[in-house]
Amino acid sequence: MAGSTLGTLFRVSTAGESHGPANVCIVDGCPAGLELSEADLLPDLLRRRPGQSTITSARQEGDVPEILSGVFEGRTTGTPIAILIRNEDQRSRDYSEIADKYRPGHADFSFDAKYGIRDHRGGGRSSARETTVRVAAAAIAKKLLHELHGIEIVGFVDQVGDLRLNHPRPWEVQLDEVEANPVRCPDAELAARMQRLIEEVRKDQDSIGGGATLVARQVPAGLGEPVFDKLRADLGKAMFSLPAVLGVEFGQGFAVATARGSEHSDSFVPSQESSILHAPGKIATQTNRHGGMLGGISTGMPIVLRCAVKPTSSIPQDRPTVDKEGKPTTLATKGRHDPCLLPRFVPMGEAMLALVLIDHLMRHQAQSMLRD
């Protein structure tokens, strides 16, 4: 239990560092019979890839996945699927200075405290590079979710700095709206302003935080467990497992702190009377303040959550810090970094949402043996 495995029935184990030879994942538990090839993994890998636009890191990685097992004659066999993605554009020389100095906001110090040794090249295991194989694994999960229940997963950037999109019906956002611009914000006009802000920040040798909304629709009611493994809890964990996420909220989120019970709860209604599309059953809620889960179990309403993502700490300004002996010094992070993590965060967040949902769908299937 050293922390590199997620899920109970659809299990993803990952390995790899930012500047080592490769990242690898093993997906254990994928049902047999799913059509699958490397081509299925590519679209989301391309959305996650650095170098995709002027507002992302300039690191060049092909991110071409190789499936090493678990697929035979174009179909999954039920045995573990190993996926290998080699690192290419590593430029380890960029990182030599930080071997002995702790970058503020990075995991250098906490890794040293934990292990007494660390691969200091580019963040090593703490780098977002590790999410390549999560995204590859989740592409399988997304395909399964869609084939089994028509479940659709979409994420979008809803905030960059002070520019905020308060979408009234986030569960209706479509993938093509999101992919229409490099920021991945479905409001084209706002997206253009966000893009200008990110470019400005980059020129200032700075970075900026933001937020993203993640949605899953057509999720059947009944997923999640009542106590510790609430769907909400497992989704919260999955999102907080992504680099740079400092806040997660579901449905109405932090706004509930000021709400009264008489206003907050969503009334149940027959599905055809609900204002919320995409309810798979005959009972729905009139509104979706609850974000698709009650008691931690899905209601059939769209699942809606938001993540707050910090500005990357890798900026080329000189900042005070200490070295390994605790002596004060200064450090500017060189290398190629994203001035705003949000555009590339979207496919990562979608990946985590998909991985949690497929796992709970399988768990629910196992528990439903006495139901026809």
Place this chain on the structure above:
Amino acid sequence: MAGSTLGTLFRVSTAGESHGPANVCIVDGCPAGLELSEADLLPDLLRRRPGQSTITSARQEGDVPEILSGVFEGRTTGTPIAILIRNEDQRSRDYSEIADKYRPGHADFSFDAKYGIRDHRGGGRSSARETTVRVAAAAIAKKLLHELHGIEIVGFVDQVGDLRLNHPRPWEVQLDEVEANPVRCPDAELAARMQRLIEEVRKDQDSIGGGATLVARQVPAGLGEPVFDKLRADLGKAMFSLPAVLGVEFGQGFAVATARGSEHSDSFVPSQESSILHAPGKIATQTNRHGGMLGGISTGMPIVLRCAVKPTSSIPQDRPTVDKEGKPTTLATKGRHDPCLLPRFVPMGEAMLALVLIDHLMRHQAQSMLRD
């Protein structure tokens, strides 16, 4: 993996419903040799208990724990510790109407969707009554954390409706400040206003949401795993596993969305130069915007997180809903409920923080075999 077990080395499994005979937990993995008796479990059980003040539910429960195993001659033996807490004041008659109608904001509908059957008395397994045994188990964790590293855990209410405490140094709050008033807010004047607001809301036959901050100090650097089992991720899951939590944030939290990298990161300094007390090592950060973890691993700085808790959906007003067949009807929740969950939420949140920390402390211990 049906969701009622938490932890990998310090494992807590729970069972029980709101109106069944009892709640039980099994704590497996507690190190041998800890002095322990039922008296150690009582203080937090009393803080969690209903009926403790005029602003909590009037249900009367003694919540007297019985230790059934794992303790011999006043010390833990290393074998599983089972704790039994019988339900006493169940009044099942209060709940007869909701057998066929779905309470808005409750888990009645999602449980039926999941299981096709449910114990409708008082929320059954989804009731906060289930947290009694979590709090009992966590009392053991707290005692271990304190004996091993002097770790202190304290939570407090920071918001009730629009009344908000923005504490500049939340990691300095002391338990006696929190317990000085029934709201559990360390600002006495604000607490009095919060109490009046809660009483007002109750008279309106309504409920209100709020927020709580949870702090752990003296946590050694190095706890947590780099990828999926980040300390932040496991804490996030633990908090979202509590009833009514719709938002969780660490350190600067959602405010990072508007921050720039040049402002957000906390500089490393020698411990004696830090403005943050309670750093156990020689390297500290100057400020604590990061909330005590970087890369998901503890830094030695105090761990600080916040939860948003919704207003309870159990209010005695008539509201529209549907019955099991999906036919529109109305329902008012009778029974005894908290007009504001926050005062009793504090010991529950502390419990989850303690359970996650002891588990990661033991995981870290196992991994450190090659270090002297």
Place this chain on the structure above:
Amino acid sequence: MAGSTLGTLFRVSTAGESHGPANVCIVDGCPAGLELSEADLLPDLLRRRPGQSTITSARQEGDVPEILSGVFEGRTTGTPIAILIRNEDQRSRDYSEIADKYRPGHADFSFDAKYGIRDHRGGGRSSARETTVRVAAAAIAKKLLHELHGIEIVGFVDQVGDLRLNHPRPWEVQLDEVEANPVRCPDAELAARMQRLIEEVRKDQDSIGGGATLVARQVPAGLGEPVFDKLRADLGKAMFSLPAVLGVEFGQGFAVATARGSEHSDSFVPSQESSILHAPGKIATQTNRHGGMLGGISTGMPIVLRCAVKPTSSIPQDRPTVDKEGKPTTLATKGRHDPCLLPRFVPMGEAMLALVLIDHLMRHQAQSMLRD
């Protein structure tokens, strides 16, 4: 992961010592909708109980189970089922001498080495008393297995000392044949001789070992995982988790060491041509040397395994040993013990077989989502 939980989807966690207040288990993951009451647990508890005949321990225990949760109006709700069995006839005074001396063949020394402290009364956690709640949990598993697939589980004593039953078709043995005599050997004549041998051994103030066969029939093909969690591997673990088991073999077992490949393998045939009854599918094997699993996955043939059980080490003869300081001394184990563990081992072995099968049945169900 402190070792008191078994299973991945149908999970049993146990707690309790031989002379503590009670033994408890939590069964998490039982599908909702199964009719269940304490009466379903009693028959196997009575078969396991001490004091049931002249050839078992004289300890008197009612072993009356109380279901504390997870059952509502006579049906399982899908939430954890907690079962409490209080200890009654504890007679702790019998065990005072062994607080400081290590009984040969017992776990006293290894527990002290592990924990530095131990509940020395009657073996504490290492006592077979702990299997009460396993047997209770497994009664639920047996009921599920039978309702879902008509799976039948039966065990019998096949050896006491030199008296050995080589049953040619063990998979045809019926429960009533087994229960027809206190030894639980389906050959009445041999059973009578076994009983005389056990009584003789008891008079000699000694104990004797033996063997038991365990069978499951109507198990569908396809259960088990290819690599580490082979059905054979999980069954092997489950059997070795019972006290006193020093050998486990499947099908032809240790006899394969002298077999040639041309003789060992069972030919596949259409089911109607097989000599083995109880094959649920259309393809069967002609013979059942393989014991019902190939590649660790069930074939639909009856599962057949054997356990070797050591003579209990608790005998009232003076034997050399050491005390806690390592100083030589002698010790005779007083108290009430079974001169031969086998008759009471049968329901314990059946319990483990049932628990592993239901878990793998649920795992298989979850993996079969893409199959109609």
Place this chain on the structure above:
Amino acid sequence: MAGSTLGTLFRVSTAGESHGPANVCIVDGCPAGLELSEADLLPDLLRRRPGQSTITSARQEGDVPEILSGVFEGRTTGTPIAILIRNEDQRSRDYSEIADKYRPGHADFSFDAKYGIRDHRGGGRSSARETTVRVAAAAIAKKLLHELHGIEIVGFVDQVGDLRLNHPRPWEVQLDEVEANPVRCPDAELAARMQRLIEEVRKDQDSIGGGATLVARQVPAGLGEPVFDKLRADLGKAMFSLPAVLGVEFGQGFAVATARGSEHSDSFVPSQESSILHAPGKIATQTNRHGGMLGGISTGMPIVLRCAVKPTSSIPQDRPTVDKEGKPTTLATKGRHDPCLLPRFVPMGEAMLALVLIDHLMRHQAQSMLRD
């Protein structure tokens, strides 16, 4: 939980098929700071490799491992270690006939029953080829065990057909005695006879079963858990997870069935008076019938177990079977196979022993926090 992960703290996940591109494992939880390179993995891979002598399969595989992560500047970093071993000499054409016919004694039929699809080339996931990466992972475990406690692990062939070595002191066998001949039997004269028998069997187009003993010495007392995760239980599972193992016994093993309690138990004595070498503590047993564990927990005495391994079912004789539709047919297994699995089984058995021991050593470390 699809079965391809072993261990709780030192976790090994594997992927790969006999004739796919590669086998891969991820070792998660290895403590940081261990010197490690591919050279450490090679010796056991060579012992496991086909083509190493005239009595093993002629398949030619370099089995050269590539470490993809978790090692930096020659030391483990505490993060997951991924190991890649590509398949080279696959000759898929050898296996075309068995796409539609079920080989007797193989997992073809049970895989089809489980998954409805299978990689039929050479056994796919059920092939012993999968053990390459287990052996590689275990080489790390062996190194850790030796560095931490001087623990030595050695296995040897003790039986081929009727030729049986009853070693009086198996715990004293040394690796060089084992490696002195291609059979891996430490009795040179018997080994020569075993080799002749295997060659004879091969000429007969047949195969033969056998047995192997596995020993671990210098294991500290106190490893293992009292109930389900007894060290004995986890070792039993690990051995039964290897292909072709139909029996496992510890210490005196199946012979206990005829033993009396007065003879079976090993007396405790001061270590210097014991006839058993390699006891790390001050208390030992006089003899080692118990095989190094009592109550499932290690005693400090050498751990001794035996496995019965069936003759491979892959023999080039025509045998009756059925095809996928259940129609009778015949089949002779072509391809290159071991006439006796035992010589190559030795490093596989050692691997499983090492993996279980390191995991329990780490678990014990985590539990011992309150002991100085």
